[in-house]
Amino acid sequence: MIIAPDPAGRTTEHLGRGPLSRDELAAVVARDIPRGSFVNLGIGQPTMVADHLPADAGVVLHTENGMLGMGPAADGDEIDHDLVNAGKIPVTELPGASYFHHADSFAMMRGGHLDVCVLGAFQVSERGDLANWHTGAPGAIPAVGGAMDLATGAKDVFVMMTLFSKDGTPKLVPECTYPLTGLACVSRLYTDLAVFRITPDGVTVVETYGTTVRELASRLDVALRTLDDD
Amino acid sequence: MTAVLGDPDEALAGIADGSTVLISGFGMAGMPVRLIDALIRQGAADLTxxxxxxxxxxxxxxxxxxAGRVRKVICSFPRQSDSWVFDGLYLAGKVELEVVPQGTxxxxxxxxxxxxxxxxxxxxxxxPLADGKETRTIDGRDYVLEYPIKGxxxxxxxxxxxxMGNLVYRKTARNFGPVMATAATLTIAQVRRVVETGELDPEAVVTPSIYVDRILDLSEAEAAP
Incomplete structure (x- = not known):
């Protein structure tokens, strides 16, 4: 199911429905990935986006461990332990795939050749700062992987997360309190309750799901604009 | 001149205590398990x-x-669902950790x-991973000064x-292999099989022989009694 944005380009409140499910959220992210893009999907929830990319969209998936043209997860006889994704899960290759070593794979990111990456997050700030690699909690073992390289290198960084943590604390914040992954790098934020654009001018609500801009504004400590303001 | 060997212990001879050891692999893909097993038997300690x-x-x-041979780990992603050995040593303060972004x-x-x-x-x-590092603005963008890691x-x-020592890789098991092969004084590769010189397509060679000092031929090592 694809939820269409407003054709007139105004902020849309999708009412009479609940928040987006994880699967619907992945579909909304997939909807916004331009045809023919080179895209990296982060570990975890972002990998679900691949299930919603139409085969004719010409999107080429990059995996940080050295491959363009990654196909779906491998099954049964297809499983080959030399062919895994960033989450170490066996995957398949599509026609036109290529392999390269790690320094090339990350040069591809850092050099600005990737169009879009989709990442999860603990927090995103109103300036687009991203915190997604480390809780900073005592005893937590820090592990960054390719998160900083992707956040810094991809032309567009899309983040998928719930807008509030389980205890109701907003994850879109004036200032990240978790250790940062990258500064002013997030351009779009996809959440269960709303889709946002983030620019140096601030945060703009593109769509809401099962809630209104006014209600979100009352729950977030961040100034929200709408497309109608732009 | 590259030495082609069938004995893992011969391939790992002469590694000194205190060495910095670069180990290829992303998870288990491209991980040289037979060489690591031989390094454990060889006994070098205090390794980075x-x-x-x-x-x-x-x-x-x-x-x-x-086996307690590692003093320090430099890596991008130590924490995984099955990294219990490292997790235990780290939390007990028995191994140092330097976390580096994967591309860096x-x-x-x-x-x-x-x-x-x-x-x-x-x-x-x-x-936090740039704390204490020199930074510089070049053409309006900020950068962190990073130093080489030599093995x-x-x-x-x-x-x-x-x-000759030329190497080809397979699929995503290539990962860090070609880069690490260039970055160490002594490069030892394990391969599934060794072919005669001239049998690899020169256009397809990924790691040229100049970087490779010793090759462990797993087909020979597996066949050994």
Missing amino acids: VVCNNAGNGDTGLAALLA LAERMRAAGAGIGAFYCPTGVGT DVALIGAHIGDR
Whole structure:
């Protein structure tokens, strides 16, 4: 199911429905990935986006461990332990795939050749700062992987997360309190309750799901604009 | 001249205590498990290990860690669902950890192999991983100064080698192998089989023989009694 944005380009409140499910959220992210893009999907929830990319969209998936043209997860006889994704899960290759070593794979990111990456997050700030690699909690073992390289290198960084943590604390914040992954790098934020654009001018609500801009504004400590303001 | 060997212990002879050891692999793909097993038997201790992950399960790098041979791990992603050996040692304060963004880890080794003294990298600017590092603004963008990581030894998991020492890899098991092979004083590769010189397509060689000192031929090692 694809939820269409407003054709007139105004902020849309999708009412009479609940928040987006994880699967619907992945579909909304997939909807916004331009045809023919080179895209990296982060570990975890972002990998679900691949299930919603139409085969004719010409999107080429990059995996940080050295491959363009990654196909779906491998099954049964297809499983080959030399062919895994960033989450170490066996995957398949599509026609036109290529392999390269790690320094090339990350040069591809850092050099600005990737169009879009989709990442999860603990927090995103109103300036687009991203915190997604480390809780900073005592005893937590820090592990960054390719998160900083992707956040810094991809032309567009899309983040998928719930807008509030389980205890109701907003994850879109004036200032990240978790250790940062990258500064002013997030351009779009996809959440269960709303889709946002983030620019140096601030945060703009593109769509809401099962809630209104006014209600979100009352729950977030961040100034929200709408497309109608732009 | 590359030595082609069938005995893992011969392949790992002469590794000194205190060495920096680069180990290829992303998870288990491209992990040179037979070479690591031989390194454990060889006995070198007080090692600094550079690897993307800090071991999976109980074999390979995890076994080297469990044997207490590793003083420090330099990696991008130690924490995994099956990294219990590292997790236990780290939380007990028995191993040091330097976390490096994955692309910076690869590029620091590339720099070592390519004779680059240091480089300015945009990754990590404004984050805790840039703390204490020199930064510089170039053409309006901020960068962090990063230094090379040079290995005393590189242990590489490749697919096929020839008698000259040329290597080809297979699919995503290539990962850090080609970069690490350039960045160490002594590069040792394990390959699934060795072919005669001339049998590999020169256009398809990924690691040229100049970087490879010893090859362990697994087909011969498996066949050995």
